[in-house]
Amino acid sequence: MNKTMVIFGEPTRRQVLLGAAATGLALGLGNQALAQAAPKKGGRLRLGASQANTGDSHDPGTWGVSAIVNLGLSGAVYNNLTEIGPDNVLVPELAESLESSKDAKTWMVRLRKGVTFHNGKTLDADDVVASFNHHRGPASKSAVKGVLDAISDIKTDGKDGVVFTLASGSADFPYLVSDYHLAITPAKDGKVDWEPAIGTGGYTLVSHERGVRMVLKRNPNYWKAGRAHFDDVELIAIGDIAARMNAIVTGEVDVIGRVDIKTLALLQRNKDIVIEEVTGTQHYTMPMFTDTAPFTDNNVRLAMKYAIDRKTLVQTILRGHGRPGNDSPITPANRYFAADVPVRDYDPDKAKFHLKQAGLSSLKVDLSAADAAFVGAVDTAVLFKEHAAKAGIDVNVVREPNDGYWSNVWTKKPFVMCFWAGRPTEDWMFSQVYAKGSRWNDTHWDNEKFNKLLLEARAELDSNKRREMYREMQLIVSNDGGAIIPMCANYVSARTTKIARGPSIASNFDLDGQKCIERWWMA
Amino acid sequence: MRSLAAMILKRIGLGFVTLAIVSFIVFFAVYLLPGDLAEEILGQARTPETVANIRHELGLDRPAGTRYIEWIGGVLTGDFGRSLASGRSIAELTGSRLVNTFFLAGFAATISLPLSIALGLAAALYRGRLIDRSINVAALTAISLPEFFVAYILILALSVKAGLVPSLASVNPDTPLAERFYRTILPVVTLTLAVAAHVIRLTRAAIVNLMANQYIEMARLKGLKPSRVIVRHALPNALAPIINVVVLNLAYLIVGVVVVEVVFGYPGLGQLLVDAVAKRDIPVVQATCLIFASTYIVLNLIADVLTIALDPRLLHQR
Numbered sequence: 001m002n003k004t005m006v007i008f009g010e011p012t013r014r015q016v017l018l019g020a021a022a023t024g025l026a027l028g029l030g031n032q033a034l035a036q037a038a039p040k041k042g043g044r045l046r047l048g049a050s051q052a053n054t055g056d057s058h059d060p061g062t063w064g065v066s067a068i069v070n071l072g073l074s075g076a077v078y079n080n081l082t083e084i085g086p087d088n089v090l091v092p093e094l095a096e097s098l099e100s101s102k103d104a105k106t107w108m109v110r111l112r113k114g115v116t117f118h119n120g121k122t123l124d125a126d127d128v129v130a131s132f133n134h135h136r137g138p139a140s141k142s143a144v145k146g147v148l149d150a151i152s153d154i155k156t157d158g159k160d161g162v163v164f165t166l167a168s169g170s171a172d173f174p175y176l177v178s179d180y181h182l183a184i185t186p187a188k189d190g191k192v193d194w195e196p197a198i199g200t201g202g203y204t205l206v207s208h209e210r211g212v213r214m215v216l217k218r219n220p221n222y223w224k225a226g227r228a229h230f231d232d233v234e235l236i237a238i239g240d241i242a243a244r245m246n247a248i249v250t251g252e253v254d255v256i257g258r259v260d261i262k263t264l265a266l267l268q269r270n271k272d273i274v275i276e277e278v279t280g281t282q283h284y285t286m287p288m289f290t291d292t293a294p295f296t297d298n299n300v301r302l303a304m305k306y307a308i309d310r311k312t313l314v315q316t317i318l319r320g321h322g323r324p325g326n327d328s329p330i331t332p333a334n335r336y337f338a339a340d341v342p343v344r345d346y347d348p349d350k351a352k353f354h355l356k357q358a359g360l361s362s363l364k365v366d367l368s369a370a371d372a373a374f375v376g377a378v379d380t381a382v383l384f385k386e387h388a389a390k391a392g393i394d395v396n397v398v399r400e401p402n403d404g405y406w407s408n409v410w411t412k413k414p415f416v417m418c419f420w421a422g423r424p425t426e427d428w429m430f431s432q433v434y435a436k437g438s439r440w441n442d443t444h445w446d447n448e449k450f451n452k453l454l455l456e457a458r459a460e461l462d463s464n465k466r467r468e469m470y471r472e473m474q475l476i477v478s479n480d481g482g483a484i485i486p487m488c489a490n491y492v493s494a495r496t497t498k499i500a501r502g503p504s505i506a507s508n509f510d511l512d513g514q515k516c517i518e519r520w521w522m523a
Numbered sequence: 524m525r526s527l528a529a530m531i532l533k534r535i536g537l538g539f540v541t542l543a544i545v546s547f548i549v550f551f552a553v554y555l556l557p558g559d560l561a562e563e564i565l566g567q568a569r570t571p572e573t574v575a576n577i578r579h580e581l582g583l584d585r586p587a588g589t590r591y592i593e594w595i596g597g598v599l600t601g602d603f604g605r606s607l608a609s610g611r612s613i614a615e616l617t618g619s620r621l622v623n624t625f626f627l628a629g630f631a632a633t634i635s636l637p638l639s640i641a642l643g644l645a646a647a648l649y650r651g652r653l654i655d656r657s658i659n660v661a662a663l664t665a666i667s668l669p670e671f672f673v674a675y676i677l678i679l680a681l682s683v684k685a686g687l688v689p690s691l692a693s694v695n696p697d698t699p700l701a702e703r704f705y706r707t708i709l710p711v712v713t714l715t716l717a718v719a720a721h722v723i724r725l726t727r728a729a730i731v732n733l734m735a736n737q738y739i740e741m742a743r744l745k746g747l748k749p750s751r752v753i754v755r756h757a758l759p760n761a762l763a764p765i766i767n768v769v770v771l772n773l774a775y776l777i778v779g780v781v782v783v784e785v786v787f788g789y790p791g792l793g794q795l796l797v798d799a800v801a802k803r804d805i806p807v808v809q810a811t812c813l814i815f816a817s818t819y820i821v822l823n824l825i826a827d828v829l830t831i832a833l834d835p836r837l838l839h840q841r
Binding site: 053054055056057062064065138139140141142143144145146195209210211212213236237238239240242243246247249250252253401403404406407408410419439440 | 556565567788
């Protein structure tokens with residue numbers, strides 16, 4: 001590793017190569033804190049969380065569904081090696097620096113020194129190795145097992161160094177380790193004990209009544225400057241959307257996630273409440289099996305793509321809180337989003353033309369739909385039926401049960417409604433869902449040119465070249481891919497004017513990238 | 524009296540048989556639902572390997588019959604097992620939920636039952652008059668509206684507009700008793716409106732039915748006040764049906780309030796059951812269902828014993 005590339009840490013000449021990511025780094029966290037009105041310390045934040053279940057587990061491998069666990073544990077109790085900051089720039093968190101070999105295959109992580117866990121233990125390399133190994137290996141039960149298959153080996157290098165060896169070069173590795181599942185947990189004999197939820201984060205866990213509430217207390221020894229302002233935090237599970245809206249209107253809570261967009265206009269009239277809306281990476285998709293008739297012919301897929309009225313869907317299903325999708329899973333929240341590519345218009349004549357090219361005069365397809373895919377999925381399917389009818393396509397909407405939708409319908413039926421939270425990097429999103437043979441390839445798509453570009457772009461460290469490659473890939477997936485991606489929904493949450501936040505909020509998840517607890521403060 | 528004791532023992536025995544049947548049905552009903560715990564935990568992120576690993580670790584890959592027999596064995600030795608999803612003991616999970624559920628049911632019953640019986644008596648006393656009609660119309664309106672709708676209307680009026688009471692009934696084991704009462708006012712009002720109509724109508728009907736009897740006529744002829752006739756002479760004879768409806772409503776207040784729990788964010792047993800079913804967490808579903816079934820069995824037993832105590836003729840079946 002004599003030729004290395006410093007991604008984070010002391011600025012070096014080579015950082016320039018990484019463009020935006022490195023520039024963000026040079027600004028760092030310190031400057032950002034200066035730009036804001038000084039945050040006030042103290043107070044108790046009460047947060048109405050949209051989802052929680054009595055079966056919620058502290059095991060990081062199971063995180064994802066429960067908002068209480070995501071916001072409370074991954075967002076406040078724990079830290080990761082890297083963090084997507086409020087300005088959407090990746091910054092080091094528990095890592096002090098990440099350096100890669102020239103082929104981006106080997107990554108050397110130096111840990112921040114003097115960081116302690118809530119139980120007093122000092123953070124060292126063994127903790128990081130154990131935290132990652134928890135998700136790896138044949139016996140893993142983790143939701144990110146598939147993602148970490150890209151790592152072939154992890155070794156310690158002294159007390160504060162960890163060396164990751166990847167199966168193939170990846171310039172996006174620093175983004176990968178910011179995934180919320182990859183929280184750093186203290187190790188004991190090479191294993192992590194996640195049950196007591198001991199992290200290095202700004203808050204310590206006081207109590208957690210599963211599916212009901214979680215109470216956190218400020219960690220007085222938090223290592224990160226300018227973060228963790230509230231003294232106490234109470235996360236309350238309010239699964240019912242009307243109850244959640246009522247709770248913020250009546251002042252029972254200060255912040256809520258997942259606002260009801262149907263009644264948002266009423267909430268906006270309340271001058272004590274501020275709506276926080278960001279365009280994230282989440283998008284709604286309608287995957288078709290490209291190896292199953294009639295979708296084997298790209299003309300049929302294009303006909304379907306021209307037969308959907310995206311603008312109307314955004315206006316009716318999202319009430320304007322989103323944007324039309326362009327059959328590509330990359331959104332403006334991603335770094336290399338191809339903003340110059342116009343969104344495909346609703347054009348029944350073009351749809352008919354492509355049907356004719358496929359040798360068909362009319363088409364009848366079954367579309368499996370349930371609101372388990374996303375709220376409004378059934379309505380979207382029914383609206384699509386109407387749009388497509390004008391192009392001579394008869395869409396038969398099949399109502400599926402919400403229960404077991406992801407197990408029995410998605411990836412099982414040839415044409416379904418689906419949702420993706422999106423991923424912070426193009427490579428991550430593409431290689432999990434659109435690459436040949438990828439684990440969640442719900443369109444069975446196999447495009448040779450795309451697959452080749454994906455590998456090249458992954459190991460490419462020149463960001464201008466990458467931008468060009470990812471633009472081309474977005475065009476390929478849009479024009480040849482198996483998924484109709486009609487819209488991207490915004491993250492909409494709300495806070496009362498009693499709560500203040502910095503000049504910008506992250507868009508990787510709702511509530512400031514799920515980090516509002518450590519980033520926001522009492523006004 | 525001996526035969527009453529025998530009847531109670533017999534009913535308790537039958538109760539256990541019922542519980543066994545309930546547990547069997549519940550276990551296999553959950554088993555028949557699409558998806559299992561491993562798939563529900565991982566959702567869209569599942570892969571065949573991770574699903575298999577979770578199943579293997581929790582023993583879900585073993586035959587359902589074996590798992591059921593093991594569970595029954597555990598219950599017979601007082602071990603209800605652990606939640607599959609969170610790994611915590613069932614006793615720990617259900618403990619505070621049980622307290623919350625009984626608190627809400629108790630609070631609601633204390634308000635709603637005496638009030639409904641009194642209103643029922645009033646309606647009977649002033650039969651056909653304005654007061655009777657108003658009570659009837661109000662009660663029927665309240666029961667005709669779905670509980671969640673009543674709850675939202677109450678939240679809008681009393682909480683959002685008037686700001687009198689909290690809209691969220693979030694309580695925890697550390698909540699002081701006074702605050703518990705304050706926080707649960709709206710759920711209690713909602714539940715009162717939901718159960719009042721049954722009790723009012725049945726009380727009124729039972730009393731009115733008896734008013735045609737000769738001994739009531741006799742009491743009237745003696746020159747007693749109508750209220751005394753109803754309370755002293757009619758009510759004791761109408762108690763049997765009233766006790767039955769009261770007990771059924773008590774059972775409802777314990778097991779049937781999940782919608783109200785959701786709307787007010789109240790952490791009761793109903794939400795626990797819904798959560799557990801959603802995650803296919805069979806031990807938790809089983810434990811909660813057994814609690815609900817036992818509630819019904821015990822309350823029905825009490826109703827029968829009280830009815831027999833009031834009317835010993837029922838012991839001697841022809």
